[in-house]
Amino acid sequence: MISLAGRDILHSWGKFVFTGIGLGLLIGVTLTMAGVYRGMVDDAQAMLDNSGADLWVVQRNTLGPYAEPSSINDDVERSVRAMPGVARAANVTYLTMQIGHAGRDVRVMVVGIEAASPGEPGQPPHLVAGRQIVRAHYEAVADVKTGFRLGDVVQVRRNRYKIVGLTSRMVSSGGDPMLFIPLKDAQQAQFLKDSDAIVRQRARTARNPALNPPGNPGMVDAVTASQTSNPYVNAVLVQIKEGFSPDQVAEPIRRWQRLTVYTRAEMEEILVDKLIATSARQIGMFLVILSIVSAAIVAFIIYTLTMGKIREIAVLKLIGTRNRTISFMILQQALGLGLIGFVVGKIAATFWAPIFPKYVLLLSSDSVRGFIAVMVICAIASLLAIRAALRIDPAEAIGG
Amino acid sequence: MADGIRIENLVKTYGEGETAVHALQGVDMHVAPGEVVGLIGPSGSGKSTLLKCLGAVIEPTSGRMTIGEQTIYDNGWKIPDLRALRRDRIGFIFQSPYLIPFLDVTDNVALLPMLAGVTNIKARARAVELLTALDVVHRAKAMPSQLSGGEQQRVAIARALVSRPPVILADEPTAPLDGERALAVVKILNDMAARYQTAIIIVTHDEKIIPTFKRLYHIRDGRTHEEDGRAEPAS
Numbered sequence: 001m002i003s004l005a006g007r008d009i010l011h012s013w014g015k016f017v018f019t020g021i022g023l024g025l026l027i028g029v030t031l032t033m034a035g036v037y038r039g040m041v042d043d044a045q046a047m048l049d050n051s052g053a054d055l056w057v058v059q060r061n062t063l064g065p066y067a068e069p070s071s072i073n074d075d076v077e078r079s080v081r082a083m084p085g086v087a088r089a090a091n092v093t094y095l096t097m098q099i100g101h102a103g104r105d106v107r108v109m110v111v112g113i114e115a116a117s118p119g120e121p122g123q124p125p126h127l128v129a130g131r132q133i134v135r136a137h138y139e140a141v142a143d144v145k146t147g148f149r150l151g152d153v154v155q156v157r158r159n160r161y162k163i164v165g166l167t168s169r170m171v172s173s174g175g176d177p178m179l180f181i182p183l184k185d186a187q188q189a190q191f192l193k194d195s196d197a198i199v200r201q202r203a204r205t206a207r208n209p210a211l212n213p214p215g216n217p218g219m220v221d222a223v224t225a226s227q228t229s230n231p232y233v234n235a236v237l238v239q240i241k242e243g244f245s246p247d248q249v250a251e252p253i254r255r256w257q258r259l260t261v262y263t264r265a266e267m268e269e270i271l272v273d274k275l276i277a278t279s280a281r282q283i284g285m286f287l288v289i290l291s292i293v294s295a296a297i298v299a300f301i302i303y304t305l306t307m308g309k310i311r312e313i314a315v316l317k318l319i320g321t322r323n324r325t326i327s328f329m330i331l332q333q334a335l336g337l338g339l340i341g342f343v344v345g346k347i348a349a350t351f352w353a354p355i356f357p358k359y360v361l362l363l364s365s366d367s368v369r370g371f372i373a374v375m376v377i378c379a380i381a382s383l384l385a386i387r388a389a390l391r392i393d394p395a396e397a398i399g400g
Numbered sequence: 401m402a403d404g405i406r407i408e409n410l411v412k413t414y415g416e417g418e419t420a421v422h423a424l425q426g427v428d429m430h431v432a433p434g435e436v437v438g439l440i441g442p443s444g445s446g447k448s449t450l451l452k453c454l455g456a457v458i459e460p461t462s463g464r465m466t467i468g469e470q471t472i473y474d475n476g477w478k479i480p481d482l483r484a485l486r487r488d489r490i491g492f493i494f495q496s497p498y499l500i501p502f503l504d505v506t507d508n509v510a511l512l513p514m515l516a517g518v519t520n521i522k523a524r525a526r527a528v529e530l531l532t533a534l535d536v537v538h539r540a541k542a543m544p545s546q547l548s549g550g551e552q553q554r555v556a557i558a559r560a561l562v563s564r565p566p567v568i569l570a571d572e573p574t575a576p577l578d579g580e581r582a583l584a585v586v587k588i589l590n591d592m593a594a595r596y597q598t599a600i601i602i603v604t605h606d607e608k609i610i611p612t613f614k615r616l617y618h619i620r621d622g623r624t625h626e627e628d629g630r631a632e633p634a635s
Contacts, residue, residue, distance in 0.1 A: 011502030318455070318486060320484060320487020320515070321487070394457050397498060398455065
C-alpha cells in the first residue's frame with residue numbers, strides 16, 4: 001500500500017522539516033521544563049542521600065533545617081547519641097550566602113560540620129579531589145559547581161578559608177552548591193555580629209544594673225561572653241544502628257528530648273511536597289501552556305496544509321478513495337510532524353541542558369512520556385484538519 | 401440488457417416547493433462501449449448536474465441509470481456503495497488534470513488500483529502499460545510539476561483508464577489546451593475507447609472538438625436532445 005503521507009512529506013520535506021524544527025524547539029523547552037523539575041527533586045534527594053542521615057533532629061514544631069529555620073543547642077547531640085538505636089550523631093549548620101571570589105559572586109550553602117570526623121553524618125561522602133577537613137578552622141571543602149579550585153582561598157564573613165577538597169552533587173534543595181567548613185566557624189559565621197554591634201551591646205549590658213550589679217564585677221563579663229558565643233546548631237543528623245527502624249529510634253528522641261525528629265521519608269516529603277511544591281506547580285503550569293501552544297501550532301499547520309490540498313482531496317474522494325485513507329493520510333502527517341519535532345526537541349534539550357545554571361535532569365521515562373504526549377497532541381490536533389477534509393465535497397473536483 | 405451507460409428519464413430537483421430548481425427534467429442518454437459522445441449546452445443548462453449524477457457524486461431525484469448490467473439508480477433506490485462504484489467502474493478526467501503533486505507520474509496513474517488493494521508492482525505495471533499507450537512513458541518518473549499541459553492531460557487520461565472502467569466522464573478535458581493539442585487529446589480518447597471498449601462522455605464548450613463527435617447530446621433547460629455530431633454546434 002502506498003503511503004500518501006510519506007510521499008507528501010518527502011515531496012515538501014523542506015516545509016515539514018522547518019516546521020518540525022520550530023515545533024521541536026518548543027518541545028525542547030517543554031522537555032527542559034520537565035528536566036528542571038526533575039533536577040529540583042533530584043537535588044533535594046541528593047542532599048538527603050549525601051547527608052548520610054537516617055533522622056533529622058530539629059527545633060520542636062519546625063520544618064527545619066531546610067524548609068524552616070531551626071535552632072537547637074549543640075549539646076543536644078551528646079544526649080541524642082546516648083539514645084537507644086543511635087549509631088552516630090553529628091551537629092550541623094546550614095547558611096545560604098553569597099561569596100565573592102575571583103571577581104564574581106557565588107551563591108553557596110555554607111555547611112558547618114565537625115572537622116576530622118569522616119563517616120559522620122553531614123560530611124561530604126566522596127571527594128573528587130583533595131582531602132577532607134582535618135583542622136578545626138579555616139579549611140573548606142567545596143562542590144565543583146562553585147567553580148572553586150584546590151588551594152583557592154575564599155572569604156566567609158570575616159574569615160578566610162583554604163579549599164582543601166572538592167566534592168560533587170552536593171547541592172541544596174534550591175540547587176546552590178555546598179561549601180563545607182568546620183562547625184565552630186560556621187556557628188560563628190551564622191550568628192556573628194559586626195564589631196560596632198558588639199561594642200554597642202557590651203555598653204548596653206554594662207549600663208544595665210540587673211546585668212552589672214554593683215559589687216559583682218565578674219557578672220557583666222560572664223553575660224557579655226554568653227552574648228558573643230554561639231552554642232546553637234540547626235540540626236543534629238543521626239545514623240541509626242542496624243536492626244532498628246527509623247520510627248523506633250525517633251520516637252524516644254521526640255518524647256524525652258522534646259524535639260522534632262524527621263525520618264528520611266518525612267524529610268523527603270517536606271522537601272519535595274512542601275519546599276518545591278510551588279515551583280513544581282509553576283513548572284506544571286508552564287508544561288500545560290506549552291502543550292496547548294504546541295497543539296495549537298500543530299493543528300494550525302496541519303489544517304493549513306490540508307486546506308492547501310482541497311482540490312487534490314476532492315479528486316481523491318471523487319475517484320473513490322475511502323474517508324479513512326484520507327483521514328489516515330492527515331493523521332500520519334501530523335504524527336510525522338510530531339516525530340520530527342520530538343527528535344529535534346530531544347536533541348536540543350540534551351545539548352542545552354548542561355548550560356543551564358541549575359541541574360536539569362532529563363529522564364528517559366520523561367522522554368517516553370513526552371513522546372507519547374506529543375503523539376497524542378498531534379493526533380488530537382489533526383482532528384480539525386480531518387474534519388475539514390471529510391467535509392470536502394467530491395463534486396468540487398467537477399466544474400460548474 | 402444494454403452495455404455501456406444508460407440513463408432513462410433522469411430527474412434532479414434541488415430544494416422543494418416554490419423555490420425548487422428542476423436541474424434535470426427527464427434526461428435520456430445511452431453511450432455504448434467503445435463510443436465517445438459529446439455533451440454540450442449553455443451555462444446553467446444542467447450539464448454539471450448531469451455529470452455529477454452520471455459520476456455517482458449526487459443522487460438523482462428519480463429515474464434509472466445502469467452501467468453495463470448493473471443498476472445504479474432506480475427511482476429512489478441506489479446501490480449501497482457509490483464510492484466503490486466510482487473507484488471501480490467510472491473514470492474521471494477533469495478540466496485541469498488535478499494530478500497529485502507529491503506522486504510521480506507512474507504512481508499518479510497507479511494510485512487507484514493501489515487504493516483498491518492491487519499490489520504496487522501490478523498497479524505500476526498497469527500504469528506503465530497505459531503510459532506507453534498514451535506515449536508519455538518517457539515521463540514516468542517525472543513529477544506533475546515537470547510536465548507540460550498536454551502531458552499532464554495524457555497522464556490524467558491514463559489515470560482514468562487504469563481501473564479499466566466501463567465508463568469515463570470527461571469534464572472539459574481540452575479547455576486548457578490549444579487547438580492541435582485539444583484534437584490530439586480527443587483522438588487519444590477515441591483510440592482508448594476503441595481499445596478498451598470504454599464508453600466515454602465528454603462535456604465540452606470547445607468548438608474545435610465538437611465536430612469530431614459522431615454523436616452529440618445537447619442539453620438545454622434540463623432536457624437532452626440527441627443531435628448529429630457533425631452538425632453546427634448550438635449556441
